[in-house]
Amino acid sequence: MSNKCCGSNEIEQVIPKKNQSCGDSSNKEARAVPAKEKDCCCSSKEAASDKDSLATEKETESTTCCNSNVPNSISCCGNAEDEMHHHTDAAGEKVEYRIHGMDCPSCAKTVEKGLRGLKGVQEVKVNYNTEKLQVIGSNALSLDHVPNEVEKLGFQAEPLKQNNNIRTYDIVGMDCSSCAKSIENHLNDNPAVHHVSVSFSTGKMKVAHENSVEDIVSEVSKIGYKASLLSNNKNRSEAKKNKDGYGFITFTGMLIVLGFIGSFNGVPEVITTLLYAAAIVVSGYKPAKSAFYAIKSGSLDMNVLMSAAAIGAALIGEWFEGATVVWLFALGNVLQNRSIEQTRKSIRNLMDLAPPEAWVKVGPELIKRPVEEVSIGDVIVIKPGDRIPLDGEIIQGETSVNQAPITGESIPVDKQTGDTVYAGTINESGSLEVKVTKLVEDTTISKIIHLVEEAQEQKAPTEAFIDKFASIYTPVVFAIALMVIVFPPLFDFGTWSEWVYKGLALLVVACPCALVISTPVAIVSAIGNAAKNGVLIKGGTFLESAGSIDAVAFDKTGTLTEGKPKVSEVNPFTISEEALISIAFTLEDYSTHPIANTIVTYAKDQGIQPRSGEAFKSIVGKGVQATIDGKIHYAANLRLFEELNLASEDLRKEVETIQSQGKTVVIIGTDQEILGIISVSDTLRHTTVKALDGLKRVGVNQLVMLTGDNEGTAKMISKETNVNRYFAELLPENKVQAIQQLQREGHKVAMVGDGINDAPALATSDLGIAMGGAGTDTAMETADIVLMADNLEKLPHTVKLSRKALAIIKQNIWFSILIKLIALLLIFPGWLTLWMAVLSDTGAAVIVILNALRLLKVRG
Structure with missing residues (x-):
């Protein structure tokens, strides 16, 4: 069989092995990163190369290929640095928490480092984007201290649902965080309570307990508060409305203003100093406390740098500068938290969809x-x-x-x-x-939420690079700041106070918050926008890939077309139409081929009964046969009847004419004569032409159709859809070759299919896109991007969104770097004050977040 291509050379006839090794060069190396201790790894969507292996994938353990959503897989795909192990030792325990109060990815690193030192803790992962903490410990007892340790670091740990015994309660009557601690201490003394966490800011209490709900409500009431049970669904949708610090920020701001005005109105210096000192203590207590535990865990986060700057400013007599530093830092944190909450709402809004x-x-x-x-x-x-x-x-x-x-x-x-x-x-x-x-x-909505949260936890290549850069940048600048403070005055290049001030400014500039936050916020926003529009993008890597795609290959049947062929014409030669359909019904009733099913459905709709048949046999690539009334009958393509020497010139011409109209021909006959022809056609989806035109408008100029149909059908469909090229008469492995040919031509290729028959081609492409995820779990598991609706109308929006995300990420990165460079250059002439340094850091972070939030508003 020739693999014909319109507008291209014929595809080479070298057919790759269907079960090629994972390390084969034909696979995408960028997506086949070996993880720890695995026999072999393949793309997350390359579940198998045929229907059978896909059908059994979820039920059996795989030792060669894997899927990110299959828990029983022995091997694991994806970057080992970005993923927790999906298994623990027999004695291991795994718990998850929601961390509140993180304002940049360095906070996540602080929590990770702080918890790794706990006895019995085997592994820790904190994801800034989703606010999730995952901890694996040797036993449940070793994990009991996790919430307290997180609190010491300046954050709040809210247990996520681990089992059916964890319930969430609404608490009324708390007026400070010590109230929350009182409730925790009281319930921890109850032997039926395994774990309790109370959040003063949200007014919620999470309790893992064995006794009844009424018992818990009664216990809480004993110490003067009212508790009521929330349903899990309602609880899941609760977004944290963080208003912590507004009162303190207003109060400390007034103290600073009073001190500043007083300094110009003859107020004694000791009074203004006390006002500034009070502002430093009130606003700086929490970051200083967090800084203490961060240093203890060996982490250099913004709390450490800012606390050092404030304390240093006070020591050299710059009380106004020190107070302004902590006030701006507190204000910046509030603004950052409020802004970042908008991105997290994209998933929480999904959680609100299903009623409780x-x-x-x-x-x-x-x-x-x-x-x-x-x-x-x-x-x-x-x-x-x-x-x-x-x-x-x-x-x-x-x-x-x-x-x-x-x-x-x-x-x-x-x-x-x-x-x-x-x-x-x-x-x-x-x-x-x-x-x-x-x-x-x-439910489908639960799976969407789970997949989107997983996607937001996966680091894109750009984000991983920036994190690595920041991990080097911060300690290097910190060391330089210390040298700036110590060496110049030692060699009489200025006074100690002058160089200490410059060193403190350098400390503030040392934290690359805006740079580190530039990529993840954009990715979270884009993935959230896509999910809201019925598109699952399963990670930042695939979001970036979608933005660089310049060619899209489409499977024809079920993708460009409805995939539901219908009988369009019945042409009997030597028998009646009813007899022809009856024989075809008998032959095709034992086949699972879509065209066979179409003929069977048509016969049933016409009220025609099948005949008695026996010795049914499938002829691979040609058709089926059976013995009816003592004679062998066939339902097959032209090739089989050519082998039987029954294909006359008139028959060939008629078949070619029908095929040129985009129809598939099924010939019914015996080994002695042709009985008739049945024509079957598939119709284009009503969204196909619009979607393909939309792709061209967003800059994807190479649109390719892949089909196993004959040349005539392929040519007709290509004209109707305006695709640039088509590859006809392809077997599944030939589709892989077509993708590889496009890649050799220099294209970044996305493959769009149903996620089942097209698994090898989806795996070979640079980006696999599956359609109809709402109707099939397989499609949701095997592709990089899933169009939940069974049409292509969201594909242009996905490409547009991805390209917009890439543009915003670049804007954020360059803006963050430029601000840092300007701040660094202004330090040494003495033009950069401490409060300006803080403003450049927190202000840049807020601007970067707000810029990324524009992705939530992108429309298709």
Whole structure:
């Protein structure tokens, strides 16, 4: 079979091994980074090269290839530095927390270093983007001190759900953080309580306990507070509304203003100094405390640098400078936290989509239950206008459903009995009875949230490089600052106070907050925007890749076309039309091929019955055969009948004419004569042409179609879609060759397919994009980017968003570097004051965050 290409040379006939080794040069080396102790590694989406291996992937352990979402996989893909081990020792325990109060990635490093020294702690990972802390310890006892240690470092650790015994309560009556500590201490004395964490700022308490909810409420009431249980769904959607420090910032700001005004109005210097000192103590207590534990853990974060600058300024008599430093630092932290919260809302808004309760039908009654208590097989009732609480199948009712939260589709989809509905979508009109098919933690919306959070935890190459740069930059500048303070005055190049001041300014400039935060905030914003629009981007690496794509290859069937072929013409030669369809029905009923299924469905719709057949046999690449009424009959392509010497010139011409119209021909006959022809055609998706034109508008000029269909069909579809090139008559391995040819031509290639049949091509491409993720778990697991809707309309938006993200990342990086360079240059002439140094750091960080937030507003 020739692999024909329109506008290109024929593809070489060298067919790669289907199960090539993971280290094969044909694989993408950038995405096949070996992790610790694994036999072999492959791309996260290269689950298998055929349907069978994909079907069994989740059920069996793989020793050669792996998938990032398959827990049983022995090997692991991705960067080992960026991922926690997916397994622990038999005696190991793993816990997760939400960390509140981090204002830049260096805070995450501080927490990691502080916890690694704890006895029994085996591994620690803190992700700044998602505020998650993961700790693996030798046993549960060794992890008990984690929240207290985090608090010592100046942050708050909120336990995430580890098991069904962890519950969240709302606490009323607390007026300071010591109240929260009182509640913790009281409940920790209760033997039925394994862990408790109370957050004063959120008014929430997380408790792992074995006794009843009523017991916990009673215990809290004993010490003067009121507790009430929150449902898990409601709790998950709670965003931290951090207003810590507003009062202190206002108060210390007034102290500084009073001291400044007093210094010009004859107020004794001791009074103004006391005002400034009070401002330093009030605003600087928390960062100083955090700095102490950071130094103890061997970390140089912004708290250390800022505290040193403030204390140093006070020691050399610059009280106003010291007070201004801590006030600006506190204000900058509040602004940063408020800004960064906007990016985190993109995921928390997804969590809000699915309602926390459902109306369950029990006999003739409707009972309202938390979604966690609803089981598979239960029947729930969804009223018009309500959100659907769980994934399920409609067993009664018709309606239209707004699926925009899941798929990004703007037009509601009509649903009837037998159709699937998803949690978080909106029932527009009719009342529905739905049989639950997935538990709350397994719903499509839950998987989206999980995948997006995982994606935000993966470091993009740019982010990893900047983190590495910052880890070198900060200690180097810190060392230079110490030398600036010590050496010049030792050699009589100026006074100690002069060089100490310059050294302190250099200390402030030493923290590259804006630079470190420049990339992750942009990536989190872009991934959140994409998820809101029905597109899953499974990591910063793939976001960056999408921005550099200049060629997109599409599988034809099911991607550019509906993938649901229909019988378009029946042409009997020597028998009646009904007899021809009956024979075709008999032959194709034992085949699983999509075209065979189309003919069978057509016969059933016509009310035609099959005949009695036996000795059914599939002829690979040609068709099927069976014995009917004592004669061997065939349903096959032209090639088989050419081998039987039954293909006349007239038959060839007729087949070519039909194929030129973009139709597939099935010839029915025996080993002695042709009985007739059945034509099957697939129709273009209504969004295909619009999507492809959209890709050209955003700068992707090389659009390629890959198909196993004949030349005529491929040529016709290519004209309708305006693709630049097509490759026809391809087997799955030939699709891999087509991708490789495009790569050899210098293109960065994205492959768009269904995530199942196209797995080898998806794995070979620079970026694998799967369609219809809402309907198949496989698509969500095997590709780098998933279009949740079963169409291409979001693809141009994805490319546009990715390119915008890359542009903003570059803007942020250059802006951050430029500000640092300007600050460094202004230090030595003595033009840069301490408060200006703080402003350049915190101000730049806020500007960088606000610039990245623009990605949340990008529209398709």
